[in-house]
Amino acid sequence: MAQPSANATPPDWRHPNDYSYTAALSAERWAWEFLRRNPEYRHDWQAFITRWCSLEADYGKAPNRDFSRWKNDPRAYVSEQDTDLICPDELGAACIIEDNKILIECWMGAKWGFYKFPLDPDYAAPDVPNELLWREQELDLASIAAEAQQHPAAAHLATLHFDLRLSLPEQLEAARLQLGSLRQARQKQGKLKVRIRDNSHDWTLCLRYLDAIQAGVDSATISAVLQADVSAQANALMQCGYRKILLMK
Numbered sequence: 001m002a003q004p005s006a007n008a009t010p011p012d013w014r015h016p017n018d019y020s021y022t023a024a025l026s027a028e029r030w031a032w033e034f035l036r037r038n039p040e041y042r043h044d045w046q047a048f049i050t051r052w053c054s055l056e057a058d059y060g061k062a063p064n065r066d067f068s069r070w071k072n073d074p075r076a077y078v079s080e081q082d083t084d085l086i087c088p089d090e091l092g093a094a095c096i097i098e099d100n101k102i103l104i105e106c107w108m109g110a111k112w113g114f115y116k117f118p119l120d121p122d123y124a125a126p127d128v129p130n131e132l133l134w135r136e137q138e139l140d141l142a143s144i145a146a147e148a149q150q151h152p153a154a155a156h157l158a159t160l161h162f163d164l165r166l167s168l169p170e171q172l173e174a175a176r177l178q179l180g181s182l183r184q185a186r187q188k189q190g191k192l193k194v195r196i197r198d199n200s201h202d203w204t205l206c207l208r209y210l211d212a213i214q215a216g217v218d219s220a221t222i223s224a225v226l227q228a229d230v231s232a233q234a235n236a237l238m239q240c241g242y243r244k245i246l247l248m249k
């Protein structure tokens with residue numbers, strides 16, 4: 001499959017106007033902005049596309065490729081034991097050939113959280129959902145509970161109490177109303193950002209930070225230009241926090 005062409009001129013991290021496009025980004029595109037700046041993803045994609053192109057050279061391109069020969073080539077898959085993935089069943093039967101061999105395109109999607117053919121990280125504007133489609137996520141309640149214990153005063157966390165003697169439906173409705181009221185109050189106080197537009201300024205600074213780091217600029221210079229230290233937030237969003245953006249829709 002041919003890759004879309006990359007952007008001719010990447011944004012200059014020193015110029016805020018170069019990032020004006022972020023004002024119109026959806027949650028899906030914001031997540032992609034951070035993932036495509038991840039050095040590990042870029043490394044994985046380069047290894048993947050090198051294999052893919054060599055397979056196409058030997059067996060042809062879809063839909064006319066010789067898949068019976070393709071699937072028997074070791075370059076076409078990774079073994080489940082060689083990855084840090086979840087159970088292979090979660091990748092779907094179409095991705096599993098035999099003996100827990102996982103097609104490389106399915107492995108990329110499972111590791112990084114998307115469907116569709118893996119995208120070139122230099123491709124800045126994929127079409128959603130035709131080119132970029134994220135996998136559905138389940139809330140990790142255990143990690144939320146652990147974070148609440150570690151940071152009980154965090155503005156984005158809330159603790160509820162239930163009376164197990166009372167009707168569960170009534171308590172759930174009361175909890176829903178309480179959470180809504182608490183969320184609204186913290187928003188008004190400026191303690192909580194729950195919408196894409198509320199976070200766009202900070203996230204844009206994070207993109208500029210990551211681009212500066214990739215360009216080899218030192219942290220002190222970056223902080224002076226941005227007039228903020230966003231290193232921790234930027235790295236968290238790039239590594240795995242981009243998935244949480246998708247839950248803010």
